[in-house]
Amino acid sequence: MLEIKNIIRYEVEIYHVVNTIFRSCSYVVSQDGISWLVDCGDVDQIMPLIDGKLVGVLLTHAHFDHIYGLNHLLRFYPNVVICTNEAGKDGLFSDKLNFSRYYGDPFVLNQQDRVSLVTDGEMIPLFGDIKAQAMFTPGHSPGCVTWMVEDAVFTGDSYIPGVKTVTNIPHSDKLLAAQSEELIHKMIEHRSVYPGHAASEGMI
Numbered sequence: 001m002l003e004i005k006n007i008i009r010y011e012v013e014i015y016h017v018v019n020t021i022f023r024s025c026s027y028v029v030s031q032d033g034i035s036w037l038v039d040c041g042d043v044d045q046i047m048p049l050i051d052g053k054l055v056g057v058l059l060t061h062a063h064f065d066h067i068y069g070l071n072h073l074l075r076f077y078p079n080v081v082i083c084t085n086e087a088g089k090d091g092l093f094s095d096k097l098n099f100s101r102y103y104g105d106p107f108v109l110n111q112q113d114r115v116s117l118v119t120d121g122e123m124i125p126l127f128g129d130i131k132a133q134a135m136f137t138p139g140h141s142p143g144c145v146t147w148m149v150e151d152a153v154f155t156g157d158s159y160i161p162g163v164k165t166v167t168n169i170p171h172s173d174k175l176l177a178a179q180s181e182e183l184i185h186k187m188i189e190h191r192s193v194y195p196g197h198a199a200s201e202g203m204i
């Protein structure tokens with residue numbers, strides 16, 4: 001008799017939200033009643049997509065168009081952890097570094113204790129055996145982290161297919177951005193890209 005082996009496939013759902021500010025993208029990543037977010041813009045759009053418990057937010061970087069919903073989100077989910085690196089943390093608490101002060105709606109995160117610092121290459125457990133790996137990809141911003149979850153790669157603004165990486169803003173670094181893009185190209189071989197914007201107009 002033929003023995004049929006079960007092929008175990010990880011079933012992770014990824015929902016895509018295009019936010020109103022600069023058409024930045026947030027993603028809801030869910031499995032079996034547990035959800036994580038990648039970046040946080042329009043909470044009104046994101047909330048209906050969250051399946052069950054929201055555990056945390058993986059930040060691709062702390063420019064305001066990727067973080068402006070966080071205070072609103074924390075009102076509904078006060079226990080979420082916000083995963084970023086040192087430079088990302090600085091951006092969360094400075095409307096100058098996250099650029100929101102120049103766009104008429106200053107934003108700083110109002111809860112210090114929700115931030116969880118990650119190191120380059122660190123694996124964050126998301127669901128069961130499924131982890132997100134934090135790969136530091138500085139250049140567009142010093143706080144850029146590209147997140148790898150199974151065959152999905154969340155690149156933020158470090159790599160947007162068909163769009164030149166923005167490196168003409170304060171604290172960006174053209175050379176670092178090029179090195180990071182090289183790394184990302186290796187990461188996305190045989191994987192899918194989930195970028196930080198749906199369109200490039202006005203993005204930062």
Ligand SMILES: [Zn+2]
Pocket residue numbers: 061063140141157203204
């Ligand atoms: Zn940006």
